[in-house]
Amino acid sequence: MAVPEKDRQPGSEVADPEREVGELVGRLTTSGELEPAERRRLLGRLAHTLSAGAKRARASGAGRGRWLADVFLNIAPRIPIRDLHTLAEHHHGLTGEELADDLVRTAQKATMAVGAIGGALAAAEFAAPPLLLSAPAQLVAETIVVAAVEVKLLAELHEVYGVRVEGSGAQRAAAFTAAWARQRGIDPLAPTSVSLALGAATKTALRNRLMRTLGRHLTTFGPFLTGAVAGGALNRMATKKLGEAVRNDLRGKHPLVRGPRGPSVESDSRGELDR
Structure with missing residues (x-):
């Protein structure tokens, strides 16, 4: 069970780095506007935590x-x-197509904001070469958060279109992550759509998609404010493209749900995939 949002303290030291990464990403992808300063603080903390993990991965020989x-x-x-x-x-x-439109717009704003922060940092470090050593960790953090925002968008579009993905929380998380790697919606009638979500081919696709996203963020290095503009614009366009592709896949697979169903999820659980 995820830690209730009211009890989360992303800026504090956490003994388990993986848990801290998960909590920080959860905070950065929770619905609602974050103040720019708070988003920068959380991204900076995430970059710091990821940097330690990256060093251990390099030491072990992992790519x-x-x-x-x-x-x-893991997150x-x-x-x-x-x-x-x-x-x-x-x-x-909002319901139906109007709700789907709003979800895509909201996700675009979120990834654009993350890209602008990362791009602005890259631009500042471009002007101060000694600080470039810290840039990769920041861009890795940006990549993880953008991917998480887009997986969230993809999963919630399935809710809007009434396409239910069965399985445990971990299985559903893997299925939505695999769908994001392919930039497609999930076909609920395909018996292998969930069971093979953690297969070798899917892991390869995920690795490639994350590296392409990281590569896109590396292009935001530039002088002055060009990095911030590029980072925001590239993320916005990529999220819009994903939303269009997933919606096209989901239309016709199941009648579009016209209104809300069931009780509201409590604010301290938010329907996390690990429930």
């Missing part, structure tokens, strides 16, 4: 791509996913 995939698979069940009723409440009663 960055494999380590990134392992980190993301995927902590991504807060809302059910349809909660989505409608949080989006002013």
Whole structure:
């Protein structure tokens, strides 16, 4: 069970680095606007924690791509996913295509904000070469958060379109992560869609997708504010493209759900995938 949001203290020291990464990513992807200063603080803390993990991975001989995939698979069940009723409440009663439109817009704003922060940091460090040593950790943190926001979007679009993915919390998390790696929606009628989500081919696809996302963020290095502009714009376009692809896949697979169903999820659980 995930730690209730009211009890989370992402800025404090946590004995288990993997747990801290999961809590920080959960906070950065929870619905609601974060103040820019708070988002920068959380991203900085995430970068610091990931940096320690990356050093251990290098010492063990693990490649960055494999380590990134392992980190993301570990935190995927902590991504807060809302059910349809909660989505409608949080989006002013919208349903159907209007709700899907709003989800995509919200996700675009979130990934754009993360990209702008990472790009701005990269731009500052471009002007101060000694600080470049810390840039990769910040960009890895940005990559993890953007991926988490997009997995959240993908999973919640399945709620909107009434496409239910069965299985345990961990199985559903793996299935949504695998779908994000392919940039596609899940076909609930395909018997292997969940059972093979953690197969070797899926892990390879996830590793490649994360490395492509990281590579996109590396292009935000530039002088002055060009990095911030590029980082935000590239993330926004990529999230929009994902939303369009997933929605096209989900349309027609199941009748679009026109209204909320079931009770609201309590605020301290938020429908996390590890429930």
